[in-house]
Amino acid sequence: MGFKAAALQMRSGTEPARNIASMRELARDAKAQGARYLQTPEMTGALMRDRDALRAILQPAESDAVAAAAKELAQELGVWFHLGSTAIARPDGKVANRGFLFAPDGALAATYDKIHMFDVDLDKGESWRESSTYEPGRCGLVTEIEGAKFGFAICYDLRFPQLFRAEALAGAEVLTVPAAFTRQTGEAHWHVLLRARAIENGAWVIAAAQGGVHEDGRETYGHSLIIDPWGRVVAEADGDEPGVVVAEIDPAQSAAARAKIPNLKNAREFTLEQVAAEAVRGAAS
Template sequence: MSGGLDIALIQTRTPATAPAALAHVEPLVREAAAGGAKFILTPEGTNVLEQRRDRRDAVVTDEDADLVVLGLRRLAAELGVWLLIGSAIVRSGHVGDSRAANRSLLIDAAGGIVARYDKLHVFDVDLPNGERYRESATVRPGDAAAVADTPWGRLGLSICYDIRFPYLYRHLAKAGAAMIAVPAAFTAPTGQTHWETLLRARAIETGAFVLAPAQGGLHEDGRRTWGRSTVVGPWGEILARADHDHPCILAAKLDMEAVAKARAAVPALTHDRDFQPAQ
């Protein structure tokens, strides 16, 4: 693609209500588009970041009624840009299961939803510093991977904790993804030690661009997220990186021909072999 693809990652500190969340992210999206970005990506939990279940249940709604989802769809159409809502916390729609979906939504330049992905791997961990998370208590995990066509190449979808499961990224790359999105709300302790290493590893393994917009800072529910939104090239090189956890715009230009070059140099995606499992 002549001149490359101008993208922007939006780093946010999403408030705990949808009206405040939209007021927080909309000016950043507008600024990114004014700066020339044609593809804009927001983090996990763009519409609400609230882990206290009673408060979150009070604000979570259906995808087609969510104020942030509707507002960002209108904004994409107004600005003529593609937009990935890194994730919106919305009702899953599964009868008999009151848990929400943690859902990525890919929006085209007409404001239409062209792909959905519900987070496959939910964050159930006990960190060494005493922090405890049980995402499975409030989020119903998805059951399908997702790769979508864009004007610039295929995009693989993932969310946050998914980054620790390399087989998903290999599948996305073998399904044709030249870019893989990793919108996140990484905890500060794990982000400090693991975030960049995991992002670079997934890019190297797949020969794809890894686009990782992140939440950052101290949130209303008491959690602290790492920030440091990052763009990694298909050779594993850092193309752009925020060095803080404050709301910001991270711009980058992607040379889509770099994907084919990286995969030709190290054609690991074609070298799978069957093997006997270890006993």
């Protein structure tokens, strides 16, 4: 049995209330299209470069307005609602980039904190240091939704295939990658990385994205995607405008792809040997 999944593409600004209103509108649209699982992008609640301004609006998970709205939507619409992530104040005074999964009855089913921090220096002077604000997560996550096993990740986690491989080996048939990819990196790598994670793990990939020019000045790539276990793009947002993409998810296609190319079973342990170039030349002579 399959089910419809939706990726909600957003353009989150600096005001959580406006972002919540946009999330509600898109979620109701997705439900009207028959979706049973809804995913929003990374940092749904607010995209804000100013760290002091961000910390000023942070709340712990139990009193966060964005998480509360996601819970209400799950219950109102009777869907699995995956809040891709939002910034959360941790009890230790640090900040988590946290995703939330709410069941159709509104119960909190799972949370996931982004593991890999986007600390990079790109071309054109674009530089990011997530580790200066956020505390990395320590634990991957696999859980069941609509009879399928889902693995969780957030944005920059996409570049660490070992996370997705561990989730696939744990049975994940659907991999989730809510994101706020920059336009620069998205144009270069978004499609190829997401398709690679689908192909190498024989899994569906659902990736809701931020898109467009945001209030804080950043620019994100958009192109929210749903990809099947053979690596085919079955749904894609048109550019960077807010909207919804929906596709039918059939978990059996994951088993079929893995039966054709059983690389998860065929993997072998190996050791890595490093040999000096001089030794190689000497052996050749």
